[in-house]
Amino acid sequence: MFCMKYISTRGQSPALSFSEILLGGLAPDGGLYLPEQYPHFSQNELNAMRSMNYRDLAFTILSRLVDDIPATDLRTIVDKTYRADVYAYARSGQDAEDITPTLKLEDDLYLLSLSNGPTLAFKDMAMQLLGNLFEYVLAQKGETTNILGATSGDTGSAAEYAMRGKKGVKVFMLSPHQKMSRFQTAQMFSLQDDNIFNIAVKGVFDDCQDIVKAASNDHAFKAKNKIGAVNSINWARVAAQVVYYFKGYFAVTTDNAQKVSFAVPSGNFGNVCAGHIARMMGLPIAKLVVATNENDVLDEFFKTGVYRPRGSANTYHTSSPSMDISKASNFERFVFDLVGRDAAKMRELWGKVDTGGSFDLNEGGWFAKVADYGFVSGSSNHANRMQTIKATHERYGVTIDTHTADGLKVAQEQREAGVPMLVLETALPAKFEDAIVEALGHKPERPQSLDGLESLPQRFEVMEADAEAIKQFIVDHI
Ligand SMILES: Cc1ncc(COP(=O)(O)O)c(C=O)c1O
């Protein structure tokens, strides 16, 4: 019987079990949780996983990361989550039972469809599981939680759809005022459930995320008001996202000697961090391609070794708005591994980041080791997105959204002969109708059930980017 413990990247919090860290976000020392050691799948285990359906694969992987929920209960939670009727928006010709079907564009180039869930973005893959895990753990402990989250457009709706009506859960979701697409805004703000509170913050996503972290670092406030997290600072979010890298790999290979690459539209680094963890668990990955939009802090790091988060004034509002992020939370998880899990080094580096500074990992020779982890990067801009959406439609008859277009553009630059490249489809085009009309001259398809979404009445508060005022709002509404 192994015992999986989670440790903080900053090294000054006690090691805890999965259920103990499930509801929270940051560790008490301000760091992020990671497994003390990554579990590793042997070749025989990978062979056995090759023919598994999504639910079996999810259970097999998650049970190596979660050892304090009885296996029969975890199995029930997984089976309840990954159902074809939950991930029902598969393209015609795709099998919804696959949960994350692959779509071949041409030889060795695929889309990995992650956005067939209720809110049409990849966030549903983990958030639906989180909703069911939260319900289970809260019932076991007889507790309640008040979730405080930040969204640039997709985490918010995925969390609200996963948590609406759930007993013992309230959701307070911060979003950048007037910076999400019309569809994204309507998807969140039209929810009228009593347990959902949408707060439009006058600022950018990073301001919202900073407020979430400030509340999480106020230990007395967090404990008194039972503050929970659903952003990818929450380990369970990342853990759930590991599964579809395995699913995608097995879908396009026949033998574990083969490697594949994944191109990942990136902002907060949660999605590609899950790819990194899949690789650490033994998945044969050639490259992890980090694709950014004009907010290219991550691309700058992977090209130069310098991590230089930017302030609100230098964070651009783009046509792939969910990636308008200049301070990537989960990057800390990768750097922890990169610097040999040296927590003192992490405190030194994030001491600079948390006070508005930057760091250069050429110092100490750490940047030279990035290649060992398979990371490469690139960026794209509005003109690239329009061109990629148009070319993909003309060449393959497939409409992709603006974020997936960022991924595909950079994927094309990083392809290698004989190595399948999977581009993660992180949202469906219906969420970004105006951009699709600009690129193609016509609207994208949208599920009939979502017709008229933008005309529904909306309920939200507009607030300044003021952590104390937002904390008071929460106190007044719980
Ligand atoms: C549609 C879409 N694509 C890509 C991203 C970037 O993913 P990550 O923040 O995990 O890097 C996001 C938001 O995070 C998103 O909503």
Ligand SMILES: N[C@@H](CCOP(=O)(O)O)C(=O)O
């Ligand atoms: N793009 C995200 C930003 C939050 O990312 P998360 O993965 O940390 O929740 C969004 O759509 O809200």
